[in-house]
Amino acid sequence: MSTRYIVHRDDEVLEVTIARSGQGHRLEIEGKIFEVDSQSIHEGGVRSLLIDGRSYETAVMKSRDGVDVYVSGDVFHVRVTDELWARAEEAAHSVATGHEQILSPMPGAVVSILVEEGQVVSPGETVAVVEAMKMHNDIAAVRGGRVEEIRSRPDEVVEQGTVLVVLGPAEDDPDG
Numbered sequence: 001m002s003t004r005y006i007v008h009r010d011d012e013v014l015e016v017t018i019a020r021s022g023q024g025h026r027l028e029i030e031g032k033i034f035e036v037d038s039q040s041i042h043e044g045g046v047r048s049l050l051i052d053g054r055s056y057e058t059a060v061m062k063s064r065d066g067v068d069v070y071v072s073g074d075v076f077h078v079r080v081t082d083e084l085w086a087r088a089e090e091a092a093h094s095v096a097t098g099h100e101q102i103l104s105p106m107p108g109a110v111v112s113i114l115v116e117e118g119q120v121v122s123p124g125e126t127v128a129v130v131e132a133m134k135m136h137n138d139i140a141a142v143r144g145g146r147v148e149e150i151r152s153r154p155d156e157v158v159e160q161g162t163v164l165v166v167l168g169p170a171e172d173d174p175d176g
Contacts, residue, residue, distance in 0.1 A: 008066070008079040024050075098169035100143055104162045108132035110152045113165070119147045120170050128152070128164045139164060146170050 002019035017028040024037035037050040041057070049056045059070045066079035104110075111129040115121060126138040127147075145167035152164045 003082070006081050006085075008081075009076060098145070099148070100141065100145060100167040101163045102127055102139060102141055102165040102167065104128075104130050104139065104152075104158045104160060104164055106130065106132045106137065107159050108137070108157070110154050110156045110158060110164070111136055112154050113150055113152065115147045115150070115165060117147050117150055121145065121147065121167065130158065130164075141165075141167055143167070144170060 002017050005016045005018070007014045007016050014030055019026045021035060024035060027034040027036055034051050039048045040046070041048045044059070045061075046057065046059045049058050056072050058072075061068045061070070063077065066077055069076045069078060108130040109132075111131050113128050115127045121127060121141045122144045123142065124140050125144075126140050128139040130137050130139055146169065147165060148168040149166040150164075151166065152158055152162065158164070
């Protein structure tokens with residue numbers, strides 16, 4: 001079983017997946033795979049990491065809005081959220097900005113995208129069809145708006161939570 005996290009560092013946002021692998025862990029960061037062995041070497045959280053054959057001394061300390069990660073003398077300030085929390089943050093941001101990311105609710109294959117960039121859609125209108133377990137699932141907009149971006153294409157295999165379409169406010173929307 002693996003766990004996906006969203007890591008924020010400065011203006012960079014990374015997707016990180018961690019899974020047990022033998023005595024260590026397997027990390028996937030933006031598609032790149034790392035094999036990691038970790039051993040505690042000192043009370044207080046200092047650890048020795050062996051990543052793809054290279055050794056690093058690390059420590060993690062909580063800070064006001066995230067954690068500071070010390071790696072062999074360098075310090076990285078990061079904020080880590082799990083995938084569910086990241087989706088909740090994105091939804092809150094979307095409401096505040098008048099945008100909506102329409103996500104695939106399940107892993108599957110994109111059968112069709114039924115909208116074009118610039119098109120205005122109504123609340124409840126189907127914007128895409130995703131096939132999962134031989135069933136076609138209509139994916140609808142929660143609210144109305146103008147299609148700003150199409151991020152998936154027909155025949156693409158997507159994971160649960162993949163952004164299919166991004167809506168912005170309709171130009172004639174008095175609230176947007």
